[in-house]
Every structure is written in C-alpha cells, then in structure tokens.
Amino acid sequence: MTASAIVTTVIFWLIFIGALGWCFSRFGKAGKWED
C-alpha cells in the first residue's frame, strides 16, 4: 500500500474508534431503559 493510503486508513480508523469509544463511555449515564 502507498503511504497516503496507509495514513488515510489510520486516520479514519482513529476517528471511528474515538467516536464510538466516546459514545460507549457515556452509554447508560443518563437514559433509563425501563418505564
């Protein structure tokens, strides 16, 4: 793979992992899932 393709891969996986990590770290903090 070219260097630019590798950089693209790394950056966008970091974005997805970071975003989902941030969301899951807050999951269940406020919302209550039973009526």
Next chain:
Amino acid sequence: MAEVMRERWLRPRHFIFAAIGSAIGLGNVWRFPYLTYEYGGAAFLIAWIIGLIVLGVPWMMMEFGMGRHFQRGAPGVFAGIGKKWEWVGWWPVFAAFLIVTYYTVVMAWCLHYVGGAASMAWGVGKAGATATGDYFFGEVLQLSSGPGVLGPPVWAIVGLLALTWLIVYLIIHRGAPVIGRVSQWVMCIAWAFLLIIFVRGVTLVGAAEGLNFYLAPDFGVLLGGGIWFAALSQIAFTLSLGMAGMFAYGSFIARKGDIANSASITSFTNCATSFFAGFAIFSTVGFLMASMGIGIEEVALSGLGLAFVAYPSMVSMLPVAQGFFGAIFFLMFWLLAISSAYFLAYGGVVIPLMHKFGWSRVKTAIIVCVVCFVIGILYTTQGGLYWLDIVDRTVAFYVLLLSGVLAAIVVGWVYGADKLREHINETSDFKVGKWFDWIIKIVLPVGLLFVVIYGGFMKDIAAPYEGYPLWAASMIWVILIVTLGLSFFLQSRKTRGSMVGSGKEEKGVSEK
C-alpha cells in the same frame, strides 16, 4: 383500550442492534466503497464524515426523538403535530413499502447465489470468471430487452422470494421484543462473515494495489459539487432515514431512554462498517485485476454488477474453497439485507397501519407481507430488473429525500426544533446544543434539497432516466404523484386505532 404495556425494546442493546441492522444494508457494501474510489478516496471520506455529523446524526436524533415523544410511527408523529400534517408521515411509509417490495427480490437473488456457489454454477477459473455476467443476466434473471417486455416470472426466484417473506413475517409478527433479539444474532453473524471475507481479501495477491485505488487521496475534487452530492446522498441513503421506520423504532424506546447517544452509536457504527467493507471489497478487486491481468476500468465496481458479477468472478479465480467464500459472501449480503427488510416492513409499514386502522399486529403483518410478496413478483419477471431500477430511483431517491425535507421543515418550524432538543436532552447520555435547532431548521432541508435538485431533477428532467423509453422513465413522476396523493387520502380517512399518542396520559398503556 388495551391494558398492557406499550411495545418496548426489552434491552438497550436490542434497540442498538436493531437500529444498526436497519441502517446497515446492501449499500454499505456495494455502493460506499465505489463512491470512495470514484470521488478521491480520502477526500470523499472527509466530505462523508462532515455529512454524517452535520446531517446524518441530527436527522437520526430527530426521528428517534419524535417517535419516542409521540409513541407512534411516522404518520402518528405528524398527526400529533397537527392533523393537517399527517400526510408528511404517510409519504415515507410508501417509500418503505415500495423499497421492501424489491429489496426482498434482491435477497432472493442472494439465496439463489448461495445455492449456485455451492456447486460453483457459473464455473471456476478464467472461464468461470468471464461467464458471471451471462450467468447473472442470462440464467438467474433471464433478462429481457427492455421494460416493455416483462415476460413470465422466474419461478425459482419467486420461490425464494416467498421464503424470504415467510422469514420476515416470522420475525415481525411478535413485534419489537423478537426483532431486537433477532437483530443481535443477525448483525453479529453478518459482521463475522464480513470479517472472513476481509481476511480472505487482504491475504490475496494484488490486495494492496486494490486498496490503493480505494484510499488514494485526491483532494482537488473537494472543490467540485459532485463529491458533495455523492457524500450527502450516501449519508441520506445509508442510515435508513426518510423511510418512516426510525420513528417507529424510536417509539419503542422507554420514556426515559437515551436518544442522542443511541443515534450517534447507530450512525457511527453504520459508517465504520461501510469503511471496513471497502477493505474487503477493494482487496478482492485488486486480486481480480492481478489474476485476470485487467485494469480497474474493466471491473464492475458498483451496485448489482459488483455483487453479482465482479465478486463471483473473483470467487472463480480463488485457488481453493471457491464455493465456501461465494456462499459466505451472499449469506452475508442476505443477512445485511434482512435486518433492513424487517425494519422497512414493520417500522415503516406495519406500525403506521396498526395505529391508523386499529388492526392487530398479526393481521397487519400478514396483509403487508402478502401484498409486498405479490408486488415483488413484478421484479422477478424477465423485465423486472428495469422496473426495480425505476421504482428504486423514485422511492429510494425522490420520496426519501423530499419526505426528509418536509419532515425537517415541519418538525423544525411547526413543532419547534427547540422543543425537540429539550425533549432529547431530558433523558440523553449527553446534551445537544442550540446548534441542533439550526441544523434541523435550515441545514438539513437545504442539504437534502441540494441532493435532490443537483442529482435528481436537473438530470431526470433534462433526459429520461438511464436512457429508458420516455413512457417508462415517466413512471418516476407518476409514482411520485400517486404516492403523494395516497398520502393525503390516508390522512382523510377516519382513524380507528390510536394515531396520536403523546404525553403522560398513556403511560403504561399500549396496544397488543
């Protein structure tokens, strides 16, 4: 009135998996990787991420939030805002209804290919790899010369379509609790299959070359309008918004359940799956180019061609276990599609009809499944592919986008984006700021209008869609007008169920 609890997801994870399953579908695998390659690799990813954050996540929060607040599907939500707006909720119901009629036909093709892969019916080696087009269009579809030549149905596909609808019925006839449980398994197995295909792909000769085509950046394209149309349209299509179903899925959330975080998790997981699928697809494209000695311009990279022609060609060129990888690929496709199919059928169509007419879930599910199956037979005829394409253009493009524009305007300006934001913030794991109001009121409708005008009206008015005869291409406008008229008609009908539901008076009360 009923005395039992409202329909609910049994566990938070059931909702998350069901929502993710509804969002992830065929387009994640057969559309997104091609768009990334076509529009400058990393440059497209930047535009797409911006579209996801600016349009996708707020739009999903809106549908979940409104559904949860009014405790109804799309028509009930808009009837709750004001009776005269009910039609805004019915129009996307027709989108869901018509999309699922042909989506299940594509699933029937996948099942056909699972059987075909077991015996490598299209052949192995170079002979097989060059015969996949004839196999798909000639043997499987028995494609006619044009939309005016329907011919008889292909009965093998009709049988597999019936099987698909039977499975959809079995999943939806008991409602959200079963849908949630099934979605966990469906998505985990589909991801496992995608992982197998990824590992096989990246370990093949030529994989790196294929991935270079997928990811190589060309930032110059960011200055053109095409990339923004492609990115925003992909975001609009990939999240299964504008198809009514997410309002219903939102209505199954507990009254104090989270909205903002769930919408974010669903959206980002959907897009991460797309990005991952691109590696699986383009690594195999690189292998096909290397093994066949062909250029990328000779490989079908998008849509039906990628799934049913290029991928089987790659399977034919594998040194071992061709049938296994072919079957895994099409089973994965079928699994990705079924979670979207039952979402469209149940959230998109069954729930609105139950609430409007007061029918039982079982009765409504039977009616919807049988009617959709019968309509689906049209697409199993020898000219069915042409009609599938025309109906897809109408409902999965025009109706989806235009109903999204209308929904954003009515929610943002009539109901009040600030009220929605406050409702979301009451129970969500994180708060959304005032920026949300302006996205719903301005950015979302303008962004969707840009897509529908730039990529739709400007092209389809200038020349018949895809070069079809004028009478066939004109069906786009006929279907558009008829579905809009039917939406007003349904609004005018007396509501026999519990169409409008919001607030505390219904706490703990629901329909069976």
